[in-house]
Amino acid sequence: MCSCVRSSRALSPALLPRLLRPQTGVMLADRSLKTSSQCLAVGGDSALSPLPSQARVVICGGGIVGTSVAYHLAKLGWTDVVLLEQGRLGAGTTRLCAGIVSMAKPISIECQMANYSISLYQQLEEETGIKTGYVKTGSVCLAQNQDRFISLKRLASRLRVLGINCNIIKPKEVAKLHPLVNIHDLVGALHLPSDAVVSSPDVNHALAVAAAGQGVQILERTSVQQVVVEKGHVMAVETDRGSIECEYFVNCAGQWAYELGQASEVKVSVPLHGCEHFYLLTKPLQEQLSPNAPVVIDMDGRLYARPWQGGLLSGGFEKNPKPIFTEGRNQLEIQNMQEDWDHFEPMLSALLRRMPSLESAEIHQLVNCPESFTPDMRCLMGETPGVSGYYVLAGMNSSGLAFAGGAGKYLAEWMTYGYPT
Incomplete structure (x- = not known):
């Protein structure tokens, strides 16, 4: 098979400088939004390559x-x-x-x-x-009952066979890894340092x-x-x-x-099929969360959380998700979908049970984005x-x-x- 050809002609005249120029713009969840250079529109059909x-x-x-x-x-x-x-x-x-x-x-x-x-x-x-x-934060997967704990132990066995470093840890060790996690109802957890x-x-x-x-x-x-x-x-x-x-x-x-x-x-x-998926962004906490704090995955609580700009990003998977695009193909390349606090409330309640100190946190934004399942x-x-x-x-x-x-x-x-x- 032929070797790869290196050529800037592979990109359209408008796309090439846009991809290579330094990135600027508003950031949300550590990623560029509409004002970011890589999200700028290609300026008109005349700029497109044949x-x-x-x-x-x-x-x-x-x-x-x-x-x-x-x-x-x-x-x-x-x-x-x-x-x-x-x-x-x-x-x-x-x-x-x-x-x-x-x-x-x-x-x-x-x-x-x-x-x-x-x-x-x-x-x-x-x-x-x-x-x-890229930030190597690691993650902790929580178990609220023995069935989940057994499931995590089985997962740990599979990961070790694949050569992936992981550890079964006690609730007290979870508290040491993540200061916000309420451990009172935990049986144990799985720690993956390389996530x-x-x-x-x-x-x-x-x-x-x-x-x-x-x-x-x-x-x-x-x-x-x-x-x-x-x-x-x-x-x-x-x-x-x-x-x-x-x-x-x-x-x-x-x-x-x-x-x-x-x-x-x-x-x-x-x-x-597409469904709405929600996650919450908080403003920086009074005691800012380290960017290296581990991701928290609470499978029984159906939620996840990660550090975000001194605050927290947390979302979840509700039992009754909201389908989208039920009337046919959606033509928008960027969906600015509406927030739905009533729908997010069960996930917010689960988050506050897991991290009670967030009661005093200021909300930055509730993000609603499409996901395919x-x-x-x-x-x-x-x-x-x-x-x-x-x-x-x-x-x-x-x-x-x-x-x-x-x-x-x-x-x-x-x-x-x-x-x-």
């Missing part, structure tokens, strides 16, 4: 999953790769990600994907010179720059309308700017992946059974940042070798 007439691979989706696939394909020597983004890079769920990368996952393959992601995000700073916001937090838009930015440096052509403001299939094989991709002939298509469209699969004449089933809570990865050359990587179940690095690597290997290593 659409190529053909490519070997077309990737749909400029979030962290799509850029990870592009990056890893380039690393494996694929030179004719085009990534299409309907709006701006990382302007969907990636922009609002909570930034937690934890290996506390229920099955071994997910633990491995998260483990690789942590290593990748750390070394991306050296590779690209772009700060990814981390990062800035997801900055990781996405770094992956895009690294991929473009290896020859991947990245085109914003280009919407995929359908995939052309002939005799069971991918033949081309039709966009709002024209068609691209290709051998392979990768659906990394996130919350739009289902609708994209249904948009073609030969329909592809991508079983996922699958029926079995496992991400969708691989070649579709009905169409040769049509691959899917979507449905991350609110673990997109943790999985993106490893999942992108596995899918790229799948496409290259026929199986992930």
Whole structure:
């Protein structure tokens, strides 16, 4: 296979300087918002690069999953790769990600994907010179009952087999690691020292720059309308700017992946659905929380918390989530969804039970962002059974940042070798 071509021509004239200039702007949850340089709009159609007439691979989706696939394909020597983004890079769920990368996952393959992601995000700073916001905080997974404690012990056994450092600890040790945690009802906990937090838009930015440096052509403001299939094989991709002939298509469209699969004449089933996901940001606490304080994962309380700018970021997973986009495909690349304090109240109550000292904390913002979920809570990865050359990587179940690095690597290997290593 040919070696990768390094060329700045892989980026549009407007996108290249925007990706390479220093980052500025308002920060939320350690990540850039609309005023950040990497979220600025490409200025008009005249600034867009011409659409190529053909490519070997077309990737749909400029979030962290799509850029990870592009990056890893380039690393494996694929030179004719085009990534299409309907709006701006990382302007969907990636922009609002909570930034937690934890290996506390229920099955071994997910633990491995998260483990690789942590290593990748750390070394991306050296590779690209772009700060990814990587902080090695570690995490503590809490157990409120014996059943959960047994589950955490089993998880610890799986992690150790994979060579991942972890420890079963007592409640008193939890209090030493995190000063805000109420330990009165805890049986024990699992401590993972290598878990981390990062800035997801900055990781996405770094992956895009690294991929473009290896020859991947990245085109914003280009919407995929359908995939052309002939005799069971991918033949081309039709966009709002024209068609691209290709051998392979990768659906990394996130919350739009289902609708994209249904948009073609030969329909592809991508079983996922978008839901609202809430997390709370506090202003700096009176005794500011260290940025190195561990992430807290309270599975029985259905919540998580991490340090954020001297305060706390905390979200959770309610029993009855609110579905979104029930009336069809949502066309916005950035969703400014409404806060819902009534819906968030059970999670807020759980947070205050776990961290009572937050009663006096000042609220900065309640963030409502879209997340994609699958029926079995496992991400969708691989070649579709009905169409040769049509691959899917979507449905991350609110673990997109943790999985993106490893999942992108596995899918790229799948496409290259026929199986992930």
